[in-house]
Amino acid sequence: MSLALMRVGAALLPYRTGLDPSTLLKLAAATGSEWRWSPESATLTPTGLASAIATGGASLGSGPLGSALALLVKTSGSSGGPKVVMLTRDNLLASAAAVNRRLGFGSDDVWLCSLRLSHIGGLAIIHRWTLAGATLILHEGFDAQAVAEDLQRFAVTHISLVPPMLGRLLESGAVPPPSLRVVLVGGQALRPVLAERAIVAGWPIFLTYGMTETASQIATSRTALERVPADGRVGPLLPGVEIDRHDGLDGPSRLRVRGPMLMAGYANPERRPGQGLDKGWFVTSDLGGLDEEGDLRVVGRADDVLVIGGNNISLTRVDGLLRVAPGVSDLAVVALDDAIWGHRLVVVYSGDLDERAFERWCDGALSGAERPRAFKRVAGLPLLDSGKYDRIAIRAFALESGSGP
Template sequence: MNIGMWLGRMAQQAPERPALYLGRDLVADYGLFHERAARVAGWLIKRGVEPGDRVAIYLSNSPTYLIVLYGIWYAGAVAVPVNAKLHAKEVAYILDHSGTRLCFATPKRVQDLTDAEVGAEIVDITGPDFDEAFATRPVEGPIERAPADLCWLFYTSGTTGRPKGVMITHRMLMAMSLSYQTDVDQVRPEDTALYAAPMSHGAGIYNMIHVRFGARHVCPVSGGFDPVEIFELARGFGNVHMFAAPTMVKRLTEAAKDGAGTGAGLRTIVYAGGPMYQADIIDAVRQFGPIFVQIYGQGECPMGITALSRHDVSDRMHPRWHTRLASVGRAQSAVEVRIAGEGSAEAPPGVQGEIMVRGDVVMPGYWKNEPATAQALRGGWLMTGDVGAMDADGYVTLKDRSKDVIITGGSNVYPREVEEVLQTHPDVREVAVVGRPHADWGEEVVAFVVGEAKEAELDQLCQQNIARFKRPKAYLRLETLPKNNYGKVLKTRLRELLEEQA
């Protein structure tokens, strides 16, 4: 049950169907896509990669990304997609913790990883080693794997300050993909998947269902999110699906209002990864029509907890449409969702509690982290750490994020990660990091600092150790951090201070 078999089947069924594009340029049809993935697999095996070995992808969005991903799966190995925005030191930890055998990277990142003295073999995708891969004899097809075997190791930041490796199996990806077809959107051969958000995260994890139905896969030449480019590609290809963070949806709406494009050709935009303000989604539907679907998921249950259909997002006739629009929808087909009540009981409708989920999309645990696994998985249920309530119709509304995650531009930042870096400065006595509302990015990172360290020194320290998007946008001085009777920092009071300043 190798998820890669979906590519093999499509190559067998319609090898001439267009598959991979860079902008408007066709890079490979499904026959060539399959052949190149099979050659990469043969090359990995030749270099000693065995089923179950971890192979990392430290690349920005490109057709090569998908070829490498399926090559890893064809070889029976486990893909470790790494956020291309991470600092080399952060990547070094992931490669070391996962026991990665080999990592694909661009020339700049090859040098960064070399400087970070990582233990894995680093392969430059523009170098002779990778050229050799396409000349290697291809494997006949994906190596057989069991449904419970790992295929994707996703590192998600945690409150402990170190990323945790979410173990994702072939069964999980298949269940999630089929739930997409049932609960989110109907994929057709004439559709186009447009990758404007990182393929290492939500955007990339939707590639499988589009491969299964032989859709086109388009990577913008810019390698990222540019509203004008997206409008042009959508108009040129038509029937475009894309995943977007709420901040991206807002930017698309504003660009359309400014005359950058009409959104013609956009079929479906799935949004997730942060809070979507009602005014923004109402504005977006008014601008583009009923093309939006919301999903709620976590790395531990990728993209697969709830979904709010395009009808629910766009319907204004239902008497409770406003309340439903504020929700994240109802449970997807492959999972059960509950709200934890008192003791082990399920909370009644409307009562807040921790959101729980179980089913074939839920992870078996964290890689080499039994304590965190035991905390997250209880009695077969994933404890999401998110507080919410479910109404009598099954709609789930998020109330708070119990793990204090900051979501900026669709990317997660956990305060502890930043705090641990800042605490290494000798002139920092105390530090606490929180999120401050931001009109464009949802939230921005703000650090409250006790000590004499200079702002420029703190910023340089972060620049040397963590990704740019995690660096504080402001350093605010305090004589002491507010704490409760047990000595715990009161971040609620820090957020109140920000509100008072605003």
């Protein structure tokens, strides 16, 4: 459907099933969507609910960008708030061509895709496969055993994973087939412990960095990792990608990105290009720069949004959700490093609610990635002389209960 719509000049906005009608209406209004495809009845109706944009509505508003709008993808964005990215046909083709050249992906190769097709990680693979005329093995979700079997059965050469998926493959005892040349790992930082395990086990790991706003990756390792980079190094930029800042005496700055795969802008009802861009540049919330060898280094984020299991999670949002729990007087959310998921959240709190009851309350109030994995009740949160939270002391409490379920 995505490829066919792009061919006739229409754009697709995929979304996950189960969204309530009010959420769909808001999504449709925010993007100017005109048609909804209902797979249950196999009908296309002008309901105003977002799914697919009709041919007449697929062009961008007046502006310097002449390429037809082809894909709209929802992302949590650097601020933690939901946004929808507008990608043109030229964005998608530029990205696919650059990635295929960098990874040597051609017509004789096989890419296994187990990433969701409602996110750019999975959707980008569709365009790489089509452009290369290669073979695609498409999985409905990720199952470590099924992926391990199909890697061998179909002599897969390329696969994309987020770190938790890689961790599950390793835990399953899966062995990389001789055909496998590239395991792209992105979506969040790959922790050294997990990377080392994968390298020792013979998996050809390539680090990658990108985002929905750039139609997937913009930098990738030159070759499969022989050791784990300790300085946030990813690899060289893809052809055509520009970063306007370098590491300097003041340390890394926010990454500003420009290139042919950069989005037309964030969606708006009129589909005007340029929203979210600064004179053609996109300012990310990631801190980093280019080193002396021209490799991209990403060393952290400029805000409080963390990537957990491939999802952008705002600590401010989680804090707000937890504070409405009955029997909780005060709390602080601490993010501890996790070798598989990137981070795990621990809540240190005071109040009458016991830890098991708080955990049960969270099961129904927070999504999986937002949900704390451990709880530590204290008599009162420690404070500094200034009256602010003593973050060091609070973190020490979190570490006491940081193993979590």
